[in-house]
Amino acid sequence: MSPIRRRTKFIFSVIPISTLLFLYLLTSTTKAISVQTVHLQNLHHHHQLCEGTTYTDLCFSTLTSHPNLTSKPLPQIISSVVRTTIAAVDNSASNCTTLRHTLRRLDPRSKMALDDCLELLEEAAEDLSAALGDLKARAEAADDLQTLLSAAMTNAYTCLDGFYNCNDTEVWSAIDGGLKHVHELISTSLAMVQKMKVPPPAAASEGEAAFEEYGRVHMGFPGWVSRKDRKVLLEAAKGTVRADLVVAKDGTGNFTKVAEAVAAVPDNRRRRFVIYIKEGTYFENVEVNKTKTNVMFVGDGIGKTVIKANRNAVDGWTTFRSATVAVVGNGFLARDLTIENYAGPSKQQAVALRVGSDRSAFYMCAIVGYQDTLYVHSLRQFYRQCNVFGTVDFIFGDASVVFQDCNLFARRPNPKQHNIFTAQGRADKNQNSGISIQNCRVTASSDLVPVKSRFKTYLGRPWKEYSRTMYMQSRIDDLVDPAGWVKWEGDFALKTLYYREYMNLGAGADTSKRVTWPGFRVTRNETEAAQFTVREFIQGEEWLNETSIPYRGGLS
Numbered sequence: 296m297s298p299i300r301r302r303t304k305f306i307f308s309v310i311p312i313s314t315l316l317f318l319y320l321l322t323s324t325t326k327a328i329s330v331q332t333v334h335l336q337n338l339h340h341h342h343q344l345c346e347g348t349t350y351t352d353l354c355f356s357t358l359t360s361h362p363n364l365t366s367k368p369l370p371q372i373i374s375s376v377v378r379t380t381i382a383a384v385d386n387s388a389s390n391c392t393t394l395r396h397t398l399r400r401l402d403p404r405s406k407m408a409l410d411d412c413l414e415l416l417e418e419a420a421e422d423l424s425a426a427l428g429d430l431k432a433r434a435e436a437a438d439d440l441q442t443l444l445s446a447a448m449t450n451a452y453t454c455l456d457g458f459y460n461c462n463d464t465e466v467w468s469a470i471d472g473g474l475k476h477v478h479e480l481i482s483t484s485l486a487m488v489q490k491m492k493v494p495p496p497a498a499a500s501e502g503e504a505a506f507e508e509y510g511r512v513h514m515g516f517p518g519w520v521s522r523k524d525r526k527v528l529l530e531a532a533k534g535t536v537r538a539d540l541v542v543a544k545d546g547t548g549n550f551t552k553v554a555e556a557v558a559a560v561p562d563n564r565r566r567r568f569v570i571y572i573k574e575g576t577y578f579e580n581v582e583v584n585k586t587k588t589n590v591m592f593v594g595d596g597i598g599k600t601v602i603k604a605n606r607n608a609v610d611g612w613t614t615f616r617s618a619t620v621a622v623v624g625n626g627f628l629a630r631d632l633t634i635e636n637y638a639g640p641s642k643q644q645a646v647a648l649r650v651g652s653d654r655s656a657f658y659m660c661a662i663v664g665y666q667d668t669l670y671v672h673s674l675r676q677f678y679r680q681c682n683v684f685g686t687v688d689f690i691f692g693d694a695s696v697v698f699q700d701c702n703l704f705a706r707r708p709n710p711k712q713h714n715i716f717t718a719q720g721r722a723d724k725n726q727n728s729g730i731s732i733q734n735c736r737v738t739a740s741s742d743l744v745p746v747k748s749r750f751k752t753y754l755g756r757p758w759k760e761y762s763r764t765m766y767m768q769s770r771i772d773d774l775v776d777p778a779g780w781v782k783w784e785g786d787f788a789l790k791t792l793y794y795r796e797y798m799n800l801g802a803g804a805d806t807s808k809r810v811t812w813p814g815f816r817v818t819r820n821e822t823e824a825a826q827f828t829v830r831e832f833i834q835g836e837e838w839l840n841e842t843s844i845p846y847r848g849g850l851s
Contacts, residue, residue: 348486380480387473408457419450445726446673485725538571562586587624594632603635607642618649635663688718704740717755729763731827757788767797775803
């Protein structure tokens with residue numbers, strides 16, 4: 296064989312191997328480039344999703360732990376974060392259980408605070424699970440999602456708040472990190488939910504939409520009140536209410552105690568269940584728990600039907616557990632009764648009424664106490680023609696709540712104390728919670744009137760970093776200090792709070808000497824103020840319409 300033929304044969308025998316090697320290298324390179332491209336796309340997508348969140352590193356690490364998220368719609372991505380949050384809540388609850396059973400020298404207050412945590416974390420997990428059910432690819436679900444996520448965050452923070460007056464810092468230190476992790480995860484979900492929402496019209500020069508979640512109004516009531524509930528309340532007003540159970544001290548009803556009647560309510564009712572509480576004073580603590588839904592209390596009038604007790608912080612109760620009446624079951628209604636904590640001004644935190652019931656409403660009720668009288672804990676609430684009495688932070692909490700045509704009475708406090716009407720507890724800028732006070736009377740009670748010059752009285756102070764409160768179209772009497780508002784401590788929350796006054800009347804409504812904090816403004820912007828109404832803030836037209844509780848949907 297000639298050298299030329301041998302060389303040719305060698306060349307032709309090598310070519311296929313070279314070609315295969317080239318193709319292999321080309322394919323491998325292409326795959327690597329493809330994988331790298333997908334990776335870069337994922338990173339870019341994650342950065343887009345995490346944009347605007349407070350805890351961007353946590354957001355990014357959480358998303359990268361879930362594969363193939365870039366191909367999923369936003370609601371499914373949020374669902375992944377919420378599931379991670381539920382696992383974190385469960386871990387915190389397990390930690391509390393372990394501490395409850397292993398620490399030998401727990402003081403009674405710490406034990407109670409841990410018990411509160413277990414209840415609150417269970418409710419947080421339920422709120423998060425409900426949010427999973429609501430996660431649909433449509434913007435109208437965003438308001439309900441915000442409400443549920445906000446409530447879950449509030450429950451986690453309330454757990455920590457329970458250790459405020461405890462001497463045992465070991466327990467607080469053991470659970471603080473886990474609960475902060477829960478807060479950061481919920482904060483991330485809340486920021487993502489904002490991306491689901493249809494942007495509302497510009498509300499104000501500051502660019503923040505305030506209470507757009509409260510909802511539409513029909514016939515003067517938030518729409519969450521059903522037509523049947525309107526009828527029930529109208530019948531109650533005429534004294535012709537048809538009750539499912541009757542409570543009477545004299546034995547003429549089904550029960551002599553309110554708590555016994557509540558215990559007899561069937562669980563998870565979809566239809567209204569009315570408990571008529573006859574005239575009398577009932578010395579007891581009452582809890583309407585999560586399973587007692589759509590319950591209604593009807594009394595014989597303010598000062599006639601009275602539920603009262605005296606749990607308080609000085610005697611060892613947590614603020615959360617001190618309530619005379621605590622309502623958690625959704626859809627609760629009440630009218631024509633008084634709820635009181637009579638512990639007095641020296642007993643510190645002593646709650647008369649605590650409400651964590653979604654779409655709950657109170658009509659012609661009196662809530663009476665001193666410090667921390669009304670704990671508007673979480674979810675959507677409405678108060679109409681109610682009287683609220685107290686001294687320090689006496690309307691506080693983190694609900695989305697509207698007070699309309701109410702009388703807010705500051706009482707005589709202890710020497711060296713200030714009166715403060717509100718202490719709102721929004722802890723994240725994307726929560727939809729806040730306190731709205733519309734067409735109310737802000738004034739002094741009869742015991743304060745003769746000595747009101749001895750005590751300073753303020754409209755509110757920031758309990759949490761993003762505290763949010765609006766006073767509008769109300770009469771503010773001269774007991775309110777010209778500064779209007781007071782600090783919590785140092786410069787805490789002064790830049791992040793959202794405090795507004797709109798078109799108020801009275802000697803105390805003069806705003807010429809108000810505080811100059813970055814987060815406070817006197818506004819004349821009607822669009823901004825309208826977002827604090829029943830229609831815009833608590834989706835009122837969707838649930839109040841089926842009760843007889845009257846309400847004003849907008850500003851007029």
